[in-house]
Amino acid sequence: MFPNPQDALPLPPRPNLDQYKKRAKDLLKASQSTDPAAIRTWAVSWIDLLVRLSDHTLTPQLPVRIDHWTDELEKFARGKLSESGTLTAAQFVIARAQGFESWPKLAKHIEAIACASSTVSNFEQAAAAIVAGDIATLERLLGEHPNLIQTHSTRRHQATLLHYISANGVEGYRQKTPNNIVQIADLLLRAGADVNAVADVYGGSTTLALVATSVYPERAGVQEALMQLLLDHGATIDSANSPAGPLINICLANGRSRAAEFLATHGAHLDLEGAAGVGRLDVVKSYFDESGALQDKATNEQLQRAFLWACEYGRNDVVEFLLQQGASLEAQANTGHTALHWAVIGGHADTIKLLLERGASLEARNVYGGTALGQALWSATNGDAAIDYAPVIALLKQHGAPQS
Numbered sequence: 001m002f003p004n005p006q007d008a009l010p011l012p013p014r015p016n017l018d019q020y021k022k023r024a025k026d027l028l029k030a031s032q033s034t035d036p037a038a039i040r041t042w043a044v045s046w047i048d049l050l051v052r053l054s055d056h057t058l059t060p061q062l063p064v065r066i067d068h069w070t071d072e073l074e075k076f077a078r079g080k081l082s083e084s085g086t087l088t089a090a091q092f093v094i095a096r097a098q099g100f101e102s103w104p105k106l107a108k109h110i111e112a113i114a115c116a117s118s119t120v121s122n123f124e125q126a127a128a129a130i131v132a133g134d135i136a137t138l139e140r141l142l143g144e145h146p147n148l149i150q151t152h153s154t155r156r157h158q159a160t161l162l163h164y165i166s167a168n169g170v171e172g173y174r175q176k177t178p179n180n181i182v183q184i185a186d187l188l189l190r191a192g193a194d195v196n197a198v199a200d201v202y203g204g205s206t207t208l209a210l211v212a213t214s215v216y217p218e219r220a221g222v223q224e225a226l227m228q229l230l231l232d233h234g235a236t237i238d239s240a241n242s243p244a245g246p247l248i249n250i251c252l253a254n255g256r257s258r259a260a261e262f263l264a265t266h267g268a269h270l271d272l273e274g275a276a277g278v279g280r281l282d283v284v285k286s287y288f289d290e291s292g293a294l295q296d297k298a299t300n301e302q303l304q305r306a307f308l309w310a311c312e313y314g315r316n317d318v319v320e321f322l323l324q325q326g327a328s329l330e331a332q333a334n335t336g337h338t339a340l341h342w343a344v345i346g347g348h349a350d351t352i353k354l355l356l357e358r359g360a361s362l363e364a365r366n367v368y369g370g371t372a373l374g375q376a377l378w379s380a381t382n383g384d385a386a387i388d389y390a391p392v393i394a395l396l397k398q399h400g401a402p403q404s
Contacts, residue, residue, distance in 0.1 A: 006172045131174045146191070149161065162195070313348075338364045347389060
């Protein structure tokens with residue numbers, strides 16, 4: 001949990017360091033109690049207080065849940081205090097839970113935010129204005145404090161204000177996309193925001209990378225407009241890549257196929273996997289020689305992963321071509337799912353039919369032990385709400401798919 005800045009608990013509006021010191025002592029006392037539920041009771045009490053004081057509305061659309069916070073905080077606290085049952089360990093737990101690298105950094109943030117004229121205080125107000133869509137307050141703060149536009153957060157992610165437009169990577173309770181986010185982004189960029197500044201999330205990410213992989217701008221219908229604005233201001237797609245690979249591949253891995261397609265038309269690098277995921281058969285073919293053999297610039301593992309992405313995103317011409325080049329119907333390529341499972345997850349009935357015609361097994365299981373039908377039933381409840389899984393379920397049953 002707490003190595004992930006997105007899971008940070010909200011700070012109260014007027015945090016008090018003495019109260020935090022007392023909270024740490026209470027945690028240490030709970031860790032020494034004979035009551036096995038003492039640490040959880042402490043976690044429940046603290047989280048409840050923080051949520052009430054911060055006045056955040058935790059909607060189902062946000063990537064935060066009180067029960068998840070509670071479970072993870074309890075687990076984290078137990079682990080750290082079992083390693084070292086000291087007040088220092090308890091303070092470390094609290095600091096990380098609030099999204100800071102250490103207790104001294106949390107303490108410094110609390111002291112700074114108590115001063116209304118401090119850069120930290122103004123930065124927090126500006127970040128809150130961005131996610132609330134309060135462009136008037138943001139414009140006022142930037143006018144009064146021009147240095148804010150280049151300031152990095154004191155939180156572990158070290159994001160700039162521009163990163164907050166992505167609703168990604170920063171604190172989960174602030175991952176919101178207001179209706180005027182494109183205008184807010186334009187204001188930040190015109191004020192001098194560094195479009196290629198890197199936040200310390202996902203191994204290092206620019207705003208473009210965070211916008212492209214975020215579900216919230218996509219749901220709000222502004223993802224392409226934000227990406228175009230960033231590109232117009234000099235965002236570099238190549239520099240947006242993370243250690244995880246090309247940005248297009250990261251988009252595909254996060255289910256952001258439309259963002260991947262957009263970037264593909266704006267000069268993003270396409271390796272074999274990315275080309276397959278966005279349906280660029282011409283580029284896919286360029287990774288094979290005239291005899292149909294895979295060229296040295298791509299591997300067999302990439303071929304298989306390319307095949308799986310083509311299935312997930314319904315790129316049937318690519319699916320057929322890669323089958324001809326030896327792609328396996330049953331291999332999972334470290335993804336946990338076969339090609340049929342991925343076609344089910346994507347809700348592509350035509351792709352499912354194609355795979356079944358080529359001999360895909362309805363009894364093959366994913367890493368969770370589920371068949372294609374089991375995956376469809378799970379996805380109908382937990383998957384993308386925009387996909388109608390009823391026809392997929394009916395199709396699989398029509399072909400005699402076993403549920404378990």
